Amino acid sequence: MGSKSPRSAAAGKDRPPSAVAELYRYAGTRAPLLTVGCVLSAIAGVMMVLPLVFLWVVVNEFLAPAGGVPDQERVLFAAWMAFGLAVGGFVVYALGLMCTHFAAFRIAGNMRRAMAAHLAKVPLGYFSSSSSGSLRRVIDGCTAQTEDLAAHKLPDFTGALLAPVAFVAVTFWFDWVMGLVCLVPVAVGFLSLGLMLGGGAKRDGQSFMERYQAALVRMSAAATEYVRGVPVMKMFQQTVRSFKVFHAAIVDYRRMATDYVRFCEPAYMVQLVAVNGTFAVLVPAGIVLAAGAANFAAFLSNFIFYVIFSGLTSMLLMKVMYSSETVMMARDAFDRAREVLSTPVMEQPSQAQAAVPTAFDVRLQAVGFTYPGKDDPALSDVSLCVPEGGTVALVGPSGGGKSTLASLVARFWDPAQGTVSIGGIDVRRIPAADLMRIVAFVFQDDRLLKRSIRENVRIGRPQATDAEVHAALQAACCDDIVEKLPQGLDTVVGTKGVYLSGGECQRIALARALLKDAPVVVLDEATAFADPENEAQIQRALARLCAGKTVLMVAHRLSTVTRADQICVLDGGRVVERGTHEGLLAARGRYARMWTDYNQAVTWKIKGGDGHVA
Numbered sequence: 001m002g003s004k005s006p007r008s009a010a011a012g013k014d015r016p017p018s019a020v021a022e023l024y025r026y027a028g029t030r031a032p033l034l035t036v037g038c039v040l041s042a043i044a045g046v047m048m049v050l051p052l053v054f055l056w057v058v059v060n061e062f063l064a065p066a067g068g069v070p071d072q073e074r075v076l077f078a079a080w081m082a083f084g085l086a087v088g089g090f091v092v093y094a095l096g097l098m099c100t101h102f103a104a105f106r107i108a109g110n111m112r113r114a115m116a117a118h119l120a121k122v123p124l125g126y127f128s129s130s131s132s133g134s135l136r137r138v139i140d141g142c143t144a145q146t147e148d149l150a151a152h153k154l155p156d157f158t159g160a161l162l163a164p165v166a167f168v169a170v171t172f173w174f175d176w177v178m179g180l181v182c183l184v185p186v187a188v189g190f191l192s193l194g195l196m197l198g199g200g201a202k203r204d205g206q207s208f209m210e211r212y213q214a215a216l217v218r219m220s221a222a223a224t225e226y227v228r229g230v231p232v233m234k235m236f237q238q239t240v241r242s243f244k245v246f247h248a249a250i251v252d253y254r255r256m257a258t259d260y261v262r263f264c265e266p267a268y269m270v271q272l273v274a275v276n277g278t279f280a281v282l283v284p285a286g287i288v289l290a291a292g293a294a295n296f297a298a299f300l301s302n303f304i305f306y307v308i309f310s311g312l313t314s315m316l317l318m319k320v321m322y323s324s325e326t327v328m329m330a331r332d333a334f335d336r337a338r339e340v341l342s343t344p345v346m347e348q349p350s351q352a353q354a355a356v357p358t359a360f361d362v363r364l365q366a367v368g369f370t371y372p373g374k375d376d377p378a379l380s381d382v383s384l385c386v387p388e389g390g391t392v393a394l395v396g397p398s399g400g401g402k403s404t405l406a407s408l409v410a411r412f413w414d415p416a417q418g419t420v421s422i423g424g425i426d427v428r429r430i431p432a433a434d435l436m437r438i439v440a441f442v443f444q445d446d447r448l449l450k451r452s453i454r455e456n457v458r459i460g461r462p463q464a465t466d467a468e469v470h471a472a473l474q475a476a477c478c479d480d481i482v483e484k485l486p487q488g489l490d491t492v493v494g495t496k497g498v499y500l501s502g503g504e505c506q507r508i509a510l511a512r513a514l515l516k517d518a519p520v521v522v523l524d525e526a527t528a529f530a531d532p533e534n535e536a537q538i539q540r541a542l543a544r545l546c547a548g549k550t551v552l553m554v555a556h557r558l559s560t561v562t563r564a565d566q567i568c569v570l571d572g573g574r575v576v577e578r579g580t581h582e583g584l585l586a587a588r589g590r591y592a593r594m595w596t597d598y599n600q601a602v603t604w605k606i607k608g609g610d611g612h613v614a
């Protein structure tokens with residue numbers, strides 16, 4: 001995620017909308033269901049208070065009957081009313097929850113859809129810079145947090161807020177002094193809640209919640225990276241070291257969680273003691289008031305009512321308390337979603353600007369590029385031309401900018417300075433679908449999806465016939481791979497023990513690129529992971545893929561670039577040398593030195609049995 005977040009904006013003038021406003025926005029056409037659900041929940045809240053009033057009527061009829069003896073009819077009526085209202089309250093509450101659940105599912109769905117749609121428009125390079133673990137946490141985990149707020153806590157909150165209003169009305173109606181006494185713990189409870197939520201102070205509940213959630217996201221990203229790296233780390237006996245990063249994220253999370261609990265502890269304690277300690281105020285007040293009561297029986301029945309009622313208060317306050325925590329979590333979730341949604345998108349050309357190239361030479365003119373969040377440019381003032389049907393190779397030390405340059409051709413990023421064009425048309429003017437059709441990009445570790453081999457290859461051209469898929473696989477030297485698979489082309493990769501080696505995956509990926517038959521081919525160290533057995537076949541497949549195409553290739557193995565029309569040596573983001581293999585060797589410069597080093601490296605061999613290398 002980028003460093004500038006809407007959360008920081010929240011601290012400034014343009015505060016983001018509240019969590020509830022966001023819920024309504026994402027609910028779309030189901031927004032009215034949220035209101036209906038909350039109204040029903042509020043009605044249910046009141047309906048659940050009223051049975052107590054009727055219970056009081058029953059108790060009162062026995063303790064202080066108006067006519068000397070309890071009125072049976074009045075008792076039965078009150079009992080039925082209490083029962084009916086209690087059951088009715090539950091039914092209305094369930095209906096309300098049904099409405100809010102319908103809205104909550106739509107909200108979570110709309111959030112996920114909005115983020116997925118936005119991510120489809122961001123530069124492809126964004127995904128190499130962002131951890132998939134933290135993205136997954138935002139898209140999956142955070143939306144689930146809003147579901148809880150919309151489905152449960154918001155209606156509970158409305159109900160729990162309205163019920164105390166009914167409670168206050170009822171308490172003052174019976175005996176205002178006792179009513180006031182009962183309200184003292186309620187007031188203390190709300191006050192402690194207010195303290196916990198804070199009023200914009202640095203150490204307020206929301207800022208803690210943000211940091212707590214950030215620690216959770218970091219832990220999720222570290223866990224994903226850790227699991228992914230397990231085989232490599234085990235191979236190199238680095239298990240403990242690799243676990244350190246994950247461990248640090250866990251410790252960080254533990255620290256945040258402990259800090260958060262410590263911060264909330266006093267407020268929670270006051271809150272819990274207040275809401276559960278109504279008796280501590282009510283009983284002494286009752287004793288004092290009983291002494292001066294004109295009608296002791298009536299006072300006693302009122303007192304019993306308040307004793308029952310105060311239990312309900314604690315339940316309602318607990319609901320409000322849990323709602324407030326969910327509001328903080330949802331607010332944080334919306335902030336994170338906003339952060340994903342604020343990632344700059346790759347601008348698409350308007351209809352008037354759009355153009356599709358008919359020639360396929362690739363040209364970079366005075367290109368400069370700096371990765372988001374970095375200070376040093378990855379490329380500075382780079383100009384080069386790959387003529388149509390020609391091959392240009394990019395070589396140079398690690399971190400020189402080769403992959404970055406290659407990625408600009410397929411618009412993984414847009415350059416900050418200069419232009420990248422195909423057939424004389426700036427790639428920014430080529431509609432995304434056309435650009436993807438024109439350029440085939442082969443990475444060093446092309447991934448296969450967990451689908452059949454046939455489907456994996458067909459991604460190159462979805463409308464291709466079976467015969468064309470077969471031909472592409474044949475051209476990519478994949479016959480031996482398909483033959484050994486249990487269901488041939490229909491074998492699903494990655495399941496039931498069907499795994500392919502790196503070189504085999506690369507050949508299937510090349511079949512995909514061959515099927516695409518794009519006029520411009522970008523190869524980013526396409527033979528990097530090839531073992532000797534696969535290398536010859538990959539080279540043959542590459543030769544077929546590149547025949548007659550405009551090729552820009554990134555290579556570490558200098559033996560693969562000797563026949564390129566031009567070789568560019570990139571160092572520190574600049575082209576420091578360019579020419580043909582022979583020309584550069586004759587110049588005795590940087591490339592010539594790299595060539596000598598390379599040849600020394602590949603001719604190293606084990607000397608006899610003493611383990612020396614020569």
Ligand SMILES: Nc1ncnc2c1ncn2[C@@H]1O[C@H](COP(=O)(O)OP(=O)(O)OP(=O)(O)O)[C@@H](O)[C@H]1O
Nearest residue numbers: 128129371374378397398399400401402403404405
């Ligand atoms: N996704 C990224 N986000 C931020 N910086 C990046 C990213 N990818 C590369 N860089 C930085 O840009 C510079 C150029 O990297 P690049 O991968 O283009 O070099 P390279 O010549 O292809 O290296 P190698 O041969 O090791 O693959 C390096 O300093 C690298 O750290």
